[in-house]
Amino acid sequence: MAATVTAVVVGAAAWLQSTFNGQLPFFGTPQAANIAAQLGPLLSSSASVFTLGSSSFEEATARWQPWQSPSIDLVIKVATEADIEHTIRVANEHGKPFLAVSGGHGGTKGLSYVQEGLSIWMRGMTSVEIAEDGRSATVGGGILSGELAEAFSRAGKQNVVGACYCTGAVAPMLGGGHGWLQGRYGLMADNLISARLTLANATTITISETSHPDLFWAARGAGQNYGIVSSFEYKIYDKTPENEKWTYEVLTFRHHQLEDVYRVADTMIGGKDRIQPVELIHFTLWMRNPEVDTMNRVILFYLIYQGSSIPTKYTQPLHDLDPISATPPTTTDLLGVSDAVLVGKEGPFCAHSDTLALQRWPLSLASYEPISALRQTFDKLESLPPPHDNSAIILESYSLHGVQAVSDESTAFADRGGNMLVSPFIMYPFGDKGVDVQAEEYGKELRDILVNASGNPLNAYVNYASGFESQEELYGHEAWRLEKLRRLKREYDPENKFGYYVGIET
Template structure:
């Protein structure tokens, strides 16, 4: 299933030669480059509809600048594109789901965009134990394809994000309590390095395989991933969802119930929940409302022990249903057609890892939200809780992902119509909420890499253990010495020095 690639020696030689060539894009070099691409590859230039469609981002506040977009169809197309960018002294950047909201993306100027959506195939192999997934496929497509073949895996909670990119930063979501993080499903990866070399990364290359499962954005562009998949069974097939909507004054009662689940000695692997602070002006024109989605896997209904406490609180509204894995995200608005997947708004996430809910700090968060101007009232605060049973069973030092002890993922989710004059204020509000939530965790700040906004320290992203950072920095110097992959949570600066 894997394509032949340039040998390492050939690719390195080509890199040396091309970087000595003219650094200006010439008509002849451009034509030669286009002729080197596969028949299904396409090149889009600014001003075309295709270019506009390929470059629109989920968060409009991130504004990478591209001189051209290459819609790649094969691994060789990726290699040729990287070699061409290097020869013309241009940065390159991969685009799949286009959901990252880090400010590092604004450092991309006059770049060659590598649009991965033409590489979206998936194949089941190894007698049904693994699947080969190309680098441009979306999360919802993986769920749907595997479901049609009575299979599933650990998948993130939003249908429209790319599937492969979250793997590189860990990957939280449904089924992680049973199978581990998305990165824990990785068996091997085909990766194109900064010099155009294509390699296979697996347990035969243990250091790099360790690194790409948690810090992979720093090392290369993944064209194909082999992941573990699992049989659908009655105990994992059906999903019951019950949602309870409350006025803000019930927040302390809601999180008190949820805390009993977090601290239970025998926490159920089937139980997940999702708390949201959001605005509903028909209910309260000033204060956000509090929503808790109680999600239970493998049953026709959520067991009463988890729902009765919320019923007793007299919610202002309820919603419930039975669905499959692909349908869970519809309840939270994160399905492919849901409001959370709409592109064009300015959006940002600012992540905080927590172990339990701290009601006093969350009350401060609600108080901050009450001061939001009208332009920010489509924003929300997400308090994500996925079961973590299997995540914590996997040794922390076995992958680069640093936060296996974290139980909750908090983040202000700023959403507003694109308006540059509002960006600084939105940044300020999100930072205030983040700092307030950090205060309530009673531990050093740990930031989930896939949600990073761009002002985090290396320690906050990749862990405080010196050995972990030293190993990552050493590998970064070996595989990306010139910082070509520094547009997402970089480990080293462009000068090769620690950030």
């Protein structure tokens, strides 16, 4: 077979056969060409095949950032459950690695082990159907988080989804799923009723509390290890005049105010003897802003409240610290909050780049104390040399009321006690392996300062993982958790077909 088709839209076997009879060359490996030709007669009329070199291929393989990204030479845009099954079966026959993709935000070292791989692009499966009783929705496995929030809102409903508009909804859910509404409703994983899961052997099963309950347990916290979710049934709740509005303020502080800022912030979080209100979120970002300070990073403090105003007991202590600037209170909807913190549809966290690398080094903290460790971390961040000197740190603090209403043992998600998600973001121009290694060293150093000062072992959020974490740090330090996850891995994915995103080691 001479080689190339730039984009093959699969609708009929005859069309595929004429294409691959040498009329057009095929950019990619002979294996990819053979798989595309074999799949042609099997896929639904709504499915598509994109090959290397086409504009559709570029769109389907674009990623948020390039560090440790997979190498893909064939994309199957699936539209039905059967499309997923056929694709996995044929890929297995050819020994072809495959990876399910929706938003393309995953960034962990294991993804780079996918070489000349097949991408199962889920963006043809984005339906949302509201149940007649209005208490649940059946959702396609390729929908983005923001799309799901929009669909719920149009139906007068809401529930927790990933805060960033352009991440796939399924991936965060399988890793636990933090979000703006978790104080009310718990994690995304806690709201999963059932899912259709295609396994490594190309069969699809329903997982729920009554169907394959052990696998349902594993899917809620470590689910990326066991299959591809073609659709899922999800709890939903009514929007009301009392809960549909959100208000935020953005305050900017100079570096020398860090200790005062986080003493105030520490009074806002939950803990053993206090409960963070379900309405209250704060979100801080240490970043460069030369328009405000040409020498040092500033502290951007987002104070967010579900309601038409923010109680002064939360705003006044921050204003009393004399911030550089403070925006007037702004009332919006849930998607407007994502826009405000730069993770909306048009924000920088939804842009794709093949030139700017970004490594995340996540950890979980129960408290901002000791604040001296925050200062040490801030100063270390300030000292990073070029090309890493634009790196930043994000600190997210959500209410845990709904999260801790669910027992630790009921799902595979292992960190229900962490009040803050802290994420050093090491950023630099992509392309130099030596610079990659330096970034890894800096990320680890920043994380270690905070973990060592906390007195607790590292708990790293799977969805932000760098991939350098241990199994215990990702999936829980209780031995029984890993034993159960490994047993299920041996049972449902013995050849580790789903092992590229912080996989369970058996």
